[in-house]
Amino acid sequence: MMRLFHIEKEKVLPYRVFQILAILYAGAFILSVGSLPLIKLTSNLTHNQDILNLKSLYFFPQIWDTFAYFAAKSNIFLAIIVIFLVGNEYSYNTFRQHVVNGLSRTDLLHGKVIVIVGIALVNTVMVFVFGLIFGFIYSEGFAFGDIFSHLYMLGIYFIQAVSHMLAALMLAVWLRNKTLTVVVLIIYQFIVEPIIRLVLNKYVWAKLGLFFPMRVITKLTPMPDIAITEMFKANTGLADLLVKLPLWGNLLLVLLYSGIFYMITRRILLKRNL
16 A cells, blocks of 8 residues: 555645646635624614624534535535546556556556545544634634534544545546546536436436436535524525435435445446546
8 A cells, every 4th residue: 555655645736737736626615614703684673783603603513514605616626636637547558558567457446545535534633723713713612512513524534535536437437538537527416416416306206316317416515504594494485496415314325425426436436448
């Protein structure tokens, strides 16, 4: 494993596209969490009081739910990083060269899994650090235990990020072309699957759309509750849109899909010419 780690490190860290996308991911996350507390929605009826109170999202322990949600919104950058890394392996025939030099095809897969886990781990640590910083800045009158009571959401985010990147890895190994893979991933995630879910929800079964892979992955870190979302939930006309799986059910499905992505990728690498 250490040999695979060093091989991947030498390929990934100097790669300019990796550096740019990593900066974009970190920038998008920092911009989103940094600007949200500055938003203030007032009304004449409330005597200029903030009726949303978005700063409450940054109180311990809810801040971990908030930061996991915002970090997940930028996971598409992590998926694209994986796609470009795998695409380079095919463009420069490095997969084939690694096999000639003694690595097995399974080693090739495990090398990319190490990269995926490493990226997810680094991003989880980043979310943790900024969570502590913003939490101490905005929280008022919290107990020491509040700092850690929802910290499990970062573990949930880590699994979510890994699963999203494994899906991108599967597509990249299947399609081989970087540009095509990025286009397919974006179109499927943001257009095709939502349309299919909408049709199934309307004409087949309302809960069937809950089990699609990208829906399951993206909903693993749900939007944190604030007063306005509670108001929407109380509106019976929106009840069908708010149907969701319990966290444990979503997590089990994400782990299942992650295993499927891994097995499909492994089968492609073992059966197809490099």
